[in-house]
Amino acid sequence: MEKKKKPNWFLRILGILFIIYLSLTIAIQTGYYEAKLSERTTITNEGMKQFEQDVRNGLNVDIKDYMSDIHEDYSNKTSKAGIAISSAIEKFMTDGISKMIDLFKTLFT
Numbered sequence: 001m002e003k004k005k006k007p008n009w010f011l012r013i014l015g016i017l018f019i020i021y022l023s024l025t026i027a028i029q030t031g032y033y034e035a036k037l038s039e040r041t042t043i044t045n046e047g048m049k050q051f052e053q054d055v056r057n058g059l060n061v062d063i064k065d066y067m068s069d070i071h072e073d074y075s076n077k078t079s080k081a082g083i084a085i086s087s088a089i090e091k092f093m094t095d096g097i098s099k100m101i102d103l104f105k106t107l108f109t
Helices: 009-029 032-056 077-108
Strands: none
Touching: 009 032
16 A cells, blocks of 8 residues: 655745746736836826816816825735734844843853
8 A cells, every 4th residue: 555645845835936936927027017007107197187277277276186095905814914923023033133132242241
């Protein structure tokens, strides 16, 4: 009877990271990011044209009316958990390193 091989987690994680790398490279090469930036610029240019037209017409203008808030919040429970975990690790590492430095100071002084 043959034993099943245990999955090699390192190779699986490496494969997933490679797929993520490929997808990001394809997105950059196809111009997806630049298209999104140009869309924001177009909206901003349209707002500027409308503002200039209203100034020419002598209307009472407020710059806040012409600024578009395009920022969209894509966070979810997973991303918020990731941020919380990374913040906790950062705090732990910072405190640990500072305590280690203090320990070395006391040892060598």
